[in-house]
Amino acid sequence: MKQIILFDFPREESRHPIVNDLIKIYDLSVNILRASIDFNARGFLLAEIEGEEEVIEKAMEHAKKCNVITNYVESAILIDEEECVNCGACTAVCVVDALYLDEKATLQFDTDKCLDCKLCVTACPVRAIRDVL
Ligand code: SF4
Ligand code: SF4
Structure with missing residues (x-):
């Protein structure tokens, strides 16, 4: 199977050779799609991983x-729940209602409806929505 995965490195792990581990320890195929990694800073790596499902799961553990x-990335956007303040601004630009506030006024995201238009990325005032593909 192929799975797109976003790796989020805390500052203290910025030098960890995770791609090397995935290839050498787990024999996975790794196609790096996007990366932002700096020494001694939080970093991100977006990669398409190919291999047996259970092996990918072990590698993620x-x-x-x-x-x-x-x-695990299932759509072109990723919402940081810790950053989101549930203001609803993104729901106003989502024409297919993939983003909506539930009865508790908490943001919900229906990945099946998402068109990957990314209008919500720029609509979010606190930059809680990340464009990942
Ligand atoms: S990318 Fe477009 S369709 Fe998907 S949630 Fe954002 S605004 Fe809605
Ligand atoms: S616009 Fe940003 S902060 Fe507001 S609900 Fe959407 S993701 Fe959350």
Whole structure:
């Protein structure tokens, strides 16, 4: 299977060779789509990983043990729930209602409806929505 995964490196793990681990330890195919990694700073790596499903899962467990946060990417955007203030501004630009506030006024995202237009990325005043593809 192929899976797009966003790796989020905390500052203290910025030098961890996670791609090397995925290839050498788990024999996975790694196609780097986008990367922003600097010495001694928080970094991101977006990669398409190819291999057996259970092997990918084991590799992601390994990444987590190394304090690298992994997000399985199912759409062109990723919402940082910790940054989101549930203001609803993004829902106003989403023409297919993939983004909506629920009865508790909390933002919800329906990935199946998303058209990947990315209008919500610029609509968010706190930059909680990241363009990942
Ligand atoms: S990318 Fe477009 S369709 Fe998808 S949630 Fe954002 S505004 Fe809606
Ligand atoms: S615009 Fe940003 S802060 Fe407001 S609900 Fe959407 S993701 Fe959250």
